[in-house]
Amino acid sequence: MVQSFKPSAEPGSNDRIAQTIEVEVDDEDDQYELLEGEREIVDDSNNNDDDDNDNDDDEDGTYSITSTRSQFTIQPVYENGRRYCNDTYFMPNDDAEQTRLNIVHQAFLMLLDGELTKAPAPNGPSRILDIGTGPGDWAVEMGEMYPNAEIIATDISVFDAGPGIIGLPNVHFQLDDAEEEWTYHEPFDLIHFRCLTGAFRNWDGVYRQAFKHLRAGGYIEVAESEPDFESFIAPELKSDSYYNILASAMRSAADATDFPRGRDHLRSSSLTAVGFVDVRTYDITVPVGTWPDDPKQRTLGKMILIVFLEGLEARSLRQLTATGNWTAEGVRDICEKARLEIAVSKGASVTVRFMTGRKPMSHAPHRLRRQLQIQKLVDEMKKSELQ
Ligand SMILES: C[S@@+](CC[C@H](N)C(=O)[O-])C[C@H]1O[C@@H](n2cnc3c(N)ncnc32)[C@H](O)[C@@H]1O
DSSP: OOEEOOOOSOOOOOSSSSOEEEEEEOOOSOOOOOOTTGGGOOOTTOOOOOOOOEEEEOTTSOEEEEOSSOEEEEOOEEETTEEESSSSOOSOOSHHHHHHHHHHHHHHHHHTTTOSOSSOOOOSSEEEEEETOTTOHHHHHHHHHOTTEEEEEEESSOOTTSGGGGOOTTEEEEEOOTTSOOOOSSOEEEEEEESOTTSOSOHHHHHHHHHHTEEEEEEEEEEEOOOOTTTEEOTTOOTTSHHHHHHHHHHHHHHTSSSOOSSGGGSHHHHHTTTOEEEEEEEEEEEOSSOOSSHHHHHHHHHHHHHHHHHHHHHHHHHHHHTSSOOHHHHHHHHHHHHHHHHTOTTOEEEEEEEEEEOOGGGSOHHHHHHHHHHHHHHHHHHHHHO
């Protein structure tokens, strides 16, 4: 694997607001139970070497990272008063964004009633990969909740005041671009992606690598809260509201880049196309604002409102100014006007999507498949003896 880093200071009813709707299920192709010890089986195709990294830390905040996979330089880019991890990724990685992501995490926790994932909980020793971990809140909480699991948390960016400072022995942060070839030695039981729309040029390629690096029977989870035209509803906003003007401009600016910002990667077909089975999507609609009467929903709505309003500039500034049609002042001005509209808007909501899929047992190595078949036969014989 590539370079590890350690963050350096301490650091989220049954009405129309918060319904969990299971909208799609693709039938699984097999139903084998996992055998004990299965996770130890290493996919022979993963024979890359990933040790022996060098990390030179310059005084100006530039990190040169050498790995067997790639060599890249992390040099923060300062633009219009925000800090970015490179020239391409559209979201900043400064303190304001880190705080926003910490609140996003708390909101996700509340949304899932304290759970961290919609995928089956890790059972015993397991390996979990968190792609694009950001400040690392999810990875650290998974490490706390599942002390027998080993968590690898990767990103192209260093959030130097993330919860990683807690330094759990089973949580490892690594610098890694998920669009490059993955070079992990051992397969994972769960691979997690959250809030990564706009991060990748080619989601199919990333999903293919996730498939390859899961053990047979392992799960992928993709969660997204990006408020786009499909997922954000604000009944009181007119079509010519500042928010809608801003949202249209953001959509056109994003479309002009190689990094899709829509929800195509959240269709179940995007996982089945690379071989996942038992694909499920869950849509949870949450309030944006303090308008709900229910106290829990109001608290959630307030949290979502904060991250939503803070996210307007974070999500738009770089891409809009890059078009040449917007100045930074112009973007900040419209963001402020849109904020005022949304803050008082009643009934606004955003739909968060979770999607899970399983790597089928038919992809287990030959020996394991044989063991499973024999086990099945033995079970059937035992059953018929009892009858
Ligand atoms: C919006 S943040 C989400 C962080 C975290 N997953 C969460 O839910 O709080 C997106 C993260 O993806 C990272 N990222 C963007 N492009 C990436 C890539 N090609 N490989 C790995 N991480 C990437 C960014 O640096 C950023 O930390």
